[in-house]
Amino acid sequence: MLPEKYILFLDEVSKKIDPKRIITDPLKTLAYGTDASFYRLIPKIVIQVHTEKEVKEILKITGKLIIPVTFRAAGTSLSGQAITDSVLVVASHKWKNYLILDNGNKIKLQPGIVGSRANIYLAPYGKKIGPDPASINAAMIGGIASNNASGMCCGTSQNSYQTIADIRMVLYDGTVLDTSDKVSKEYFSKTHPEIIEGIYKIKNTILKDSVLYERIKRKFKIKNTTGYSINAFVDYEDPIDIIKHLMIGSEGTLAFISDITYHTVTDYKYKACSLLLYDTIERACETVPALRNSPVSAVELLDRDCIRSVENDVDAPEYFKTLPESVGVLLVDIQADSIEELREKEANIRVSIESIPVMQPYEFTTDPKEYNFNWKARKGLLASVGGLRKKGTTCLIEDVAFPVPRLAEACSDLKNLFKKYEYHDAVLFGHALEGNLHLVFSQDFSDSKEIQRYADLMDELADIVVDKFDGSLKAEHGTGRNMAPFVEKEWGEAAYKLMVEIKNIFDPHQLINPGVIINPNPEIHLENLKPLPEAHDLVDKCMECGFCEPSCVSEGLTLSPRQRIVVEREIARLKKTGENVERLNHFVKESAYNVDETCATDGLCLLACPVGIDTGIYVKALRHNHITPFENKTANYITRHFSKTTHLLQNGLYLTRLAQKILGNTTMYSFASGLRKISGNRIPQWNPSMPFPNKYNNMAPASQSDSLKVVYYPSCINRTMGISNKYQENEVPLTEKTVQILTRAGYTVIYPENMTSLCCGMPFSSKGFNDDSDKKSQELEKALLTASANGKYPILYDMSPCYYTSHSHFSNENLKIYDPIHFMLEFVMPKLEIKNPKDIATVFPICSVKKSGLMEDLVKLTRLCAQDVNLIQTNCCGFAGDRGFTHPELNKHGQRHLKEQIPAGCTEGYSTSRTCEIGMEEYSEINFKSIFYLIDEVTR
Structure with missing residues (x-):
């Protein structure tokens, strides 16, 4: 039962926000309230906000009722800064708007945009945002800015603090300040003079204290996200500029960020990297100051444990396994606008570090495979500990920074610290140019002795970082609850008091994400630990x-x-x-x-x-x-009588199409929806894109000849489902179209025996009928082995999901099975002439295409058929085999951004899965079909 003031809050907020987006269900409050940290607080209420106006209303009500509120975007934060046991406001799904300004030199972003998506928007301009955290494919702009997240290349010069142009925020009382709007700034200065006066007061305090002033300047020369960005008082004069930069790294404790405008940075076209090996990690660190003064874009430090985590990778060089325990490795990256500039930078780097001996000669590589593996060795480190840790333990990532000249000494001390407290699985790596080290290790929080071991480790870590090196206890992961007890230790009493004052100025009632950054509890980092x-x-x-x-x-x-x-x-x-x-x-x-x-x-x-x-x-x-006994019995029956089942489905499609023709789409939809409702959603949902049944049965054995031969396996879906409702005149089912294309390419088509009884097993495995799935998979493998003369002939699948299923389950290495994309690109297109290329073709890469690594091949294949490729940017379509029929809301949700991606005048789209195409067709309102139809059209 909710406390009375939360009941009052629900009553008031429900008048302002759709109650469907106000969540109190225990399952969802737990699920939505979880972030990436090792802390857990369960919110009493979760609200999915869609507009700035809704945020303003929430803040007004929580302020009146004295209820704490926390803001959240992606929840990838690591230090406990995005959790609460009060009201959690999630700003993600409807916060995707962006605006590219000044020919790509600026970009305005709402907080729900994933960082990598912002870079996709900027790619045509040769630009990107400055911050490049390892979580950029999941972290959203709101969190990236609020935590001043940096990463491998951005350092301290291209993080959010340095690249912010403007920001729009909602303050504790619902007031909006837009730093790009002169009127907004003037209005804010008049209505909130106490904030402006408070900013001036803090700035004057810092200016009068020369020791504090110099300390602030010195501490921000390396990465530092401990506490607030008080360097804003040193770097800027105008109070609005100071406020703008205070918001960066404030972890949602001062205001809600509605949008942020970044100055973008160059995304260089040419890149190269190399692994430099040194006999000790200390020797590697000694090289960093010289590299810092050379034209490098990134220098990543790895220890022996890091290399061990990837040494068995198929792409790893053999020497990885022979490296000594003391080895220190530097991954050095360079970027340029031209190959000539790249080589010039390489030469400069070699000269700058030639006095420090390496264990073996090194080369800078531009080869995509080698380049990607080197970075894979760095980026895969989280998995090395996270994947190997003992069950029930937590994977922790501590994040510290040291003055670069003392990096070698600091590495030695940290390794000794882990030995002392017996964290034997710990790995050490980091962004060497900034003196930023990550410490990854596993921790058991289920035992009081283990918690005390962690507490002792943290206390001594703080002593080493602060007392010995005057470094940063948090370099880029944010203070959160994790380092809140140590903020004063790192900064000292004078700076800490100013940080407390900053919090009081912007949050006088202490209701905005309380307990984060500023927290008087000396053991808050040991409380509310997440059970696993x-x-x-x-x-x-x-x-x-x-x-x-x-x-x-x-x-x-x-x-x-x-x-x-x-x-x-x-x-x-x-x-x-x-x-x-x-x-x-x-x-x-x-x-x-x-x-x-x-x-x-x-x-x-x-x-x-x-x-x-x-x-x-x-x-x-x-x-x-x-699975119930009845369901199991039914699946067994279908397995044994698969041909009858597909025949019944064909008849069902025929009757459905007949009813649609008689009733019309509107009446048919209402009738089918009514039946589904009466059945308790047991009857699948009909939609207007349901295809005709496939009546093409000319699947005769191949004649004997010396021509090229291919075994064609038409999936059970395509054997059952024919052409779309939006078919063009003379269009034929895919099973017939495939044969036409193969024949024109000079192939003789071979079918496996007992075709109508064959299935890859996916319809069974997706529902948990493992035995039936295995049986159908084995039947298909045996039939294909016979048809292909024990692997002599290639085997073409006409649906990517079926190919992926067989590829994952077949055991006979002689079989050469091919996804439709791969086979057409490698074997068919070279034998056909492109006669009628399209101007643009819209294609959707289905899930199995992504999992098979065929995205690039799909684009290549489409580019052979069209001058431009419109690649639908989404994940799964949500049809998920038959879920589009049984749970149509999943398909609708998955396609909510589809229609806006269809170019004007486009009438057709292409894919490699029939069921996905049904769902795509319904929500795009164009005819989606197999890419084989595109190939046929342009080569016919």
């Missing part, structure tokens, strides 16, 4: 970082992969402890829809996960565990 109970082998390694969320189609509709795991962990914990049966029953009941039914199981989360978790496989395991 064992739930399942497939997901126990999850670090709850949130990197998966931008890839998930159901995120925002129900739950993301991270949130699904959070819920399942809570279910596991409640089952183990037995402490709250009512809560457990509620979670089990609600998880059926939120965790299971609305998961597309597309596996795209795997591509983004640092520790390689495919939450889709986990959900399939849940489905397998929940």
Whole structure:
């Protein structure tokens, strides 16, 4: 039961915001309230805000009722700065607007835009935003700015603080200040003179204290996100400029950021990197000052444990395995506008460090494969500890910085510190140019002795960083709750008092993200520690970082992969402890829809996960565990009578199309929706894009000849479903079109025997029927082996998901199976002449194309057929096999931004999955079909 003032809050805020976006359900408040840190507070209320006006209303009501409020975007923060046990305001889904200014030299961004997406917008201008955190593919602009996140290349010169042009914010009382608007600034100065006076007072205090003044200047020469950005008082005169820069790194404790305008930086076209090996990590660190004065773009420091984490990678050089334990490695990156400039920079770098001997000669590589592997060795370090840690432990990432000249000494001290406290899995790496080191290690928070060990480690870490080196306890990950007890230790009493004053000026009632940065509790970093109970082998390694969320189609509709795991962990914990049966029953009941039914199981989360978790496989395991005897019996029957099943589906499509023709789309939709509602959503949802049945049955064995031969496996979906409702005259089913293309390319088509009974097994595995899936997969493998003469002939699949399923499950290495994209690009297009290229072609890369690494091939194939490629920018379409019929809301959510990506005048789109095309067609209102139709059109 909510406290009375929260009930009053709900009553008032529901009049201002759609109640559907006000969340109090225990399952979702837990799921939505989780961030990437190792702390947990469960919000009482979560609100998904869509507009600045809604934020203003919330702040007015929380201010009146004295209720704390915390703002959140992606929740990838690591130090506990995005959690609360009060009201959590999430600004992500409707905060995607951007505006490119001054020919790409500036960009205005709302807080819900993912960092890498901003760079996609800027790519045509040869620009990017300055901050480049490792989480840039998941972290959103609101968090990047609020934490002054930096990264590998931006250093201290291109972070948010240095590249901010303007900012728009909402203050504690609902007042809006837009620093780009003269009227707004004048109005703010008149209505909030106490803030302006407070800014002047702090600045004058700093100017009068020469010791403090010089200390501020010195401490911000290296990365520093401990406390507030009080360097703003040293760097700027105008109070609005000071306020603008104070917001950077304030971690949502001073105001809500509505949008931010960045000065962009150059995104260089040419890049090269090299690995420099030194006999000790101290020797490697000695090289850094010289590199800092050379034309490098990044220098990353790695120890032996870092190299060990990737030495067994197929692309790793053999010498990785022979490196001594003492080795220190520098990953040096250079960037330029031309190859000539790149080589000139390389020559300068070699001269600058030639006096310091390396273990072996080094070369700078521009080869994409080598370049990407070198950076993979650096970026994969989180997984090395996170993936290997003991179950139930947390992966921690501490983040400190030292004066660069003393980096070698600091590395030695940190390694000794880990030895002292027996953190044997700890790895040390970082951004060497800025003296910024990351310490990654696993920690058990389930035991009081282990918590004390961590407390002792942190205390001594603070002593080393502050007392010995006068460094930064937080360099780029934000203060949060993690370092709040140590802010005064690092900065001293005088600076800390000013930081407290800053908080009081902007948040006089202490209601905006309280407890973060400024916190009087000396043990707050040891409280509210997140439990990580064992739930399942497939997901126990999850670090709850949130990197998966931008890839998930159901995120925002129900739950993301991270949130699904959070819920399942809570279910596991409640089952183990037995402490709250009512809560457990509620979670089990609600998880059926939120965790299971609305998961597309597309596996795209795997591509983004640092520790390689495919939450889709986990959900399939849940489905397998929940199969009833009746469902199992039904699946067994379908497996044995698959040909009959597809025939029944064809007849069903025929009757459906007949009813549609008689009733019309509107009446048919109302009728079908009514039946679905009456059935309790058990009857699949009909939509106007349902195809005709496929009546093409001319699948005769190939005649014997000496021509090129290919085994063609038409998927059961394409054998069942024919042409679209939006078909053109003379259009034929894909199974017929494929044969036409192959024949024109000079191929003789071979079909496997008992075609109508074959299936890759995916329809069964996606629902958890593992045995039936394996049986169908084995049947298909055997049939294809026979048809291909034991692998003599290539095998073409006409749907990417079917290919991916077989590729993942087949065991016979003789079989040469091909995705439709790969086969057409490599074997068919060279044999056909492009006669009628299109001006532009719209293509959608489905999930299995992304997982197979065929995105680039898809673009290449499309470019052979069209002068320009419009690549739909989205993740999974949400149709997910048959989920588009059984849970159409998932498909609708996945396609919510589709129509806006269709160019004017475009009437056709292309893909490599029939069911995905049905969903794409419904929400794009154009005819989506196989890319084979595009190939046929331009070569016919």
